[in-house]
Amino acid sequence: xxxxxxxxxxxxxxxxxxxxxxxxxxxxxxxxxxxxxxxxxxxxxxxxxxxxxxxxxxxxxxxxxxxxxxxxxxxxxxxxxxxxxxxxxxxxxxxxxxxxxxxxxxxxxxxxxxxxxxxxxxxxxxxxxxxxxxxxxxxxxxxxxxxxxxxxxxxxxxxxxxxxxxxxxxxxxxxxxxxxxxxxxxxxxxxxxxxxxxxxxxxxxxxxxxxxxxxxxxxxxxxxxxxxxxxxxxxxxxxxxxxxxxxxxxxxxxxxxxxxxxxxxxxxxxxxxxxxxxxxxxxxxxxxxxxxxxxxxxxxxx
Numbered sequence: 690x691x692x693x694x695x696x697x698x699x700x701x702x703x704x705x706x707x708x709x710x711x712x713x714x715x716x717x718x719x720x721x722x723x724x725x726x727x728x729x730x731x732x733x734x735x736x737x738x739x740x741x742x743x744x745x746x747x748x749x750x751x752x753x754x755x756x757x758x759x760x761x762x763x764x765x766x767x768x769x770x771x772x773x774x775x776x777x778x779x780x781x782x783x784x785x786x787x788x789x790x791x792x793x794x795x796x797x798x799x800x801x802x803x804x805x806x807x808x809x810x811x812x813x814x815x816x817x818x819x820x821x822x823x824x825x826x827x828x829x830x831x832x833x834x835x836x837x838x839x840x841x842x843x844x845x846x847x848x849x850x851x852x853x854x855x856x857x858x859x860x861x862x863x864x865x866x867x868x869x870x871x872x873x874x875x876x877x878x879x880x881x882x883x884x885x886x887x888x889x890x891x892x893x894x895x896x897x898x899x900x901x902x903x904x905x906x907x908x909x910x911x912x913x914x915x916x917x918x919x920x921x922x923x924x925x926x927x928x929x930x931x932x933x934x935x936x937x938x939x940x941x942x943x944x945x946x947x948x949x950x951x952x953x954x955x956x957x958x959x960x961x962x963x964x965x966x967x968x969x970x971x972x973x974x975x976x977x978x979x980x981x982x983x984x985x986x987x988x989x990x991x
Contacts, residue, residue, distance in 0.1 A: 690802045691735025692825040696722060697792050697903075698749065698809035699742045699768040708745055709963050710809040711752045714972045716980070717988040720752070721812050721963070721972070726761065727989055729805075732818035733826070736762045738799050739809075740792045743767055756990065766799050768792045773923075774916045780927050787922075788933035789903065790915055797912040803828050806905040806936065812972070813839065813904055814958025815984070821906050824954060828908060834949040836940065837906035838866060839956050843875075843882060844896035846960045850967055852876045856901040856937060857894065858953060866944060866951040869901055869937055899953060902960050905936060914943060 698710045711720055726737060737757070741749050750765070757763050768786045772795055773779060786792065793806055803825035807813060817839040824837045840858055847853060853876070856869040875884045875894065883893040918939050926932035943949035963972055980987055 691733055692822055692906075693736045693738055693800050693802055693804040694726070694729045694734045695738050695740065695793065695796055695800065695804050695806045696725070696809050697740050697789060697806065698722070699740050699745075699786070699792055700810070708748060710745075711749060712963070712969065714963075714969065715976050715985075715989060717991075719976075719989045722753070722809050723756075723989055724812060724976070724985065725807060725809075725818075726757070727985065728813075728815040728818045729822075730761060731815065732822040734761075734805070734818065734822060736764070738764045738766060738796050738804075740766055740768050740795050743769060760990065764799050766795045768795045774919060777920055777923055780923075780930060782930045784930070787919075789936045790922075790934040790939050791919065793907075793936060794912065794915045794919060797916070800912075801909055803906065803908050806903070806907065808903050808962070810964075811902060811904075811960065811962040812975075813902065813960060814956060816958045817904055817954070817956045820954040820956065821904070824952060825906050833908050833910040834943070835908070835952070836911065836943075836949055837952045837954055838901055838940075839904035839906075840899040840953040841902050841956055841958070841960050842896065843894060843898040843900050845958065846900055846902060847875075847877065847882065848968075849971055850965070858899040858901055860899060860953050864953045864955070866940075866953050868944070869941060899955065901937065903936065905940070906954075914948070915939060918942060 713720055770783055770786050805821045821839060828835060852874045854873040855875055856871050858869050859867040861867055872884050881893050883891045886892045919934055922934050940951060961972055961975055963969055979985055
């Protein structure tokens with residue numbers, strides 16, 4: 690069975706000002722999601738599952754349902770605050786779902802094969818899907834806890850509009866993930882990439898440091914880990930109404946406990962995404978350049 694692509698598209702886009710998941714960036718009205726699915730199809734993915742919210746369902750499906758109906762099987766599942774494992778009591782003052790780890794949990798009943806997880810508003814490049822599909826297709830029942838992550842060169846993920854936050858990865862000699870250190874306010878300074886330390890001094894980072902951009906590969910067994918850790922997370926954070934349950938935290942716990950290992954699949958492609966409205970013209974420019982370079986046709990689905 691071909692692997693499935695799980696697309697995290699439940700965000701409301703408060704910083705962006707609109708639903709950036711459906712905002713066109715290609716000459717034929719394509720979204721970043723279109724380019725992701727195009728690359729995934731070519732790499733051998735066989736199905737797409739979208740994680741969305743009920744409140745954006747109508748707008749989202751209006752853009753994608755007819756577009757993909759004859760291209761690839763698509764399923765929609767919903768991330769809502771009420772969707773939690775049986776026996777978990779929802780905090781009374783919680784007003785929104787619990788982040789990316791909770792979002793992936795929503796696909797527990799929809800996915801029964803190895804799968805990749807991506808953000809809807811991030812462009813990852815074709816190379817990432819080829820490497821991820823090859824890894825997922827190599828797994829069997831004896832590798833239920835063999836996971837993967839696409840790692841990017843830090844220099845290929847920097848923003849032209851200011852600071853970024855990145856998870857700097859520590860790898861062993863065999864390219865297995867040992868840990869991720871979150872760094873904020875990373876920027877270009879004095880001709881190099883750096884961030885401010887606690888004392889205000891600049892700490893410089895290698896251009897080719899490997900960073901995580903939330904492109905993961907899992908087996909269905911990962912859903913069991915999510916459910917168990919989510920229960921612990923709620924207990925520890927019951928009185929923290931803004932606490933988030935993130936994929937990297939779950940993965941880090943599994944690595945430290947020895948329950949899982951994560952192969953880092955290195956990509957030299959350029960990553961880019963949209964967080965603010967100011968990012969959109971840059972994304973359009975980069976998409977047009979890829980079309981000029983022959984990576985994509987001008988009209989993606991014709």
